[in-house]
Amino acid sequence: MLETRKLCKSFGAIDVTKSVSIKLERGERRVILGPNGAGKTTLFNQLVGELRPDSGEIHLAGEDVTALPVAARTRRGLSRSYQKNTLFDGLTVEENLSLAAAVATGHESSMWVDSLTRPDVREIVQEVANQVNLMPYLHAKVSAVSYGVRRQLEVGVALATRPLVLLMDEPTSGVGPEMSKGFHDLLNNLPRDLTLLIIEHDMDLAFDVADTITVLNYGEVVFDGEPEAARGSSLLKEIYLGSWEDA
Ligand SMILES: Nc1ncnc2c1ncn2[C@@H]1O[C@H](COP(=O)(O)OP(=O)(O)OP(=O)(O)O)[C@@H](O)[C@H]1O
Ligand SMILES: [Mg+2]
Numbered sequence: 001m002l003e004t005r006k007l008c009k010s011f012g013a014i015d016v017t018k019s020v021s022i023k024l025e026r027g028e029r030r031v032i033l034g035p036n037g038a039g040k041t042t043l044f045n046q047l048v049g050e051l052r053p054d055s056g057e058i059h060l061a062g063e064d065v066t067a068l069p070v071a072a073r074t075r076r077g078l079s080r081s082y083q084k085n086t087l088f089d090g091l092t093v094e095e096n097l098s099l100a101a102a103v104a105t106g107h108e109s110s111m112w113v114d115s116l117t118r119p120d121v122r123e124i125v126q127e128v129a130n131q132v133n134l135m136p137y138l139h140a141k142v143s144a145v146s147y148g149v150r151r152q153l154e155v156g157v158a159l160a161t162r163p164l165v166l167l168m169d170e171p172t173s174g175v176g177p178e179m180s181k182g183f184h185d186l187l188n189n190l191p192r193d194l195t196l197l198i199i200e201h202d203m204d205l206a207f208d209v210a211d212t213i214t215v216l217n218y219g220e221v222v223f224d225g226e227p228e229a230a231r232g233s234s235l236l237k238e239i240y241l242g243s244w245e246d247a
Contacts, residue, residue, distance in 0.1 A: 001024050001025060003059040004059075006057070016042045017039050018039075020220070024197060026195055027194065029198070031212075032197065032215075033215045033230075034216035044080065046058065047167060048073060049065070060165065061164060077164030078163060078165050079163035081157070081166070081169070087150060087153060092142070093142060093145065096142060097125045100161055101160040104162045124162065128156045129156065131186075132156040134153060134156055148182070151171060151175055152183075163194070164195060168197070170199050184205055184209060188208070207227045210227050217239050
């Protein structure tokens with residue numbers, strides 16, 4: 001469903017992505033682990049098309065999308081929730097979801113107030129709000145909801161484009177343990193045919209959600225396999241300097 005072939009990217013003298021080849025099957029849930037600066041976000045930026053790789057290829061659902069711009073990849077089913085905030089604070093939760101759904105249904109050029117009432121848009125908003133537990137907050141202004149709810153909404157906005165593949169960059173960063181647990185449940189309840197690629201620092205989340213794990217270190221894939229095998233790897237223990245004990 002999503003594949004990179006020998007992807008390379010350098011910033012000046014630093015190789016941030018070193019011949020990265022990963023392959024996700026449809027419905028696979030993959031977590032990317034790796035220390036700060038390992039190149040995780042840079043890899044995402046290339047996958048979604050915000051950054052051009054120096055060499056290598058990216059394939060989405062069997063098609064080479066390496067040269068395609070962001071919007072064209074979104075239309076083909078690749079969606080991303082951001083580490084940074086990309087929500088409209090002055091609008092309600094429902095309006096934020098509606099705008100994303102309007103883009104997905106091809107109505108982004110019409111007046112957004114009209115798009116709110118379109119049946120196809122409303123249907124997506126209801127579906128997504130249920131998936132990410134936002135029903136109680138639909139009419140709240142984004143500026144008025146908690147940080148945790150905002151993070152849920154970021155995933156909701158990404159889901160409202162009806163993706164085949166969803167990329168999430170640290171969806172639980174800054175969220176307390178209680179919300180973090182809620183997030184595990186939320187991810188586990190997403191449709192099984194949705195392919196998930198998640199950057200995550202939280203080991204618990206990684207082991208709870210992942211079918212497979214990829215570990216990046218200095219831009220290189222140093223582990224690719226099942227969570228149980230990752231747990232036993234001494235190389236990974238070294239990279240994480242004992243933080244596995246907490247997992
Ligand atoms: N636009 C850029 N120009 C120059 N260097 C960059 C740029 N973007 C990222 N880097 C560098 O590339 C390296 C990888 O950064 P990246 O953000 O991909 O790491 P990360 O694994 O996502 O880290 P974190 O866990 O802290 O989010 C870092 O050394 C960073 O300073
Ligand atoms: Mg990052």
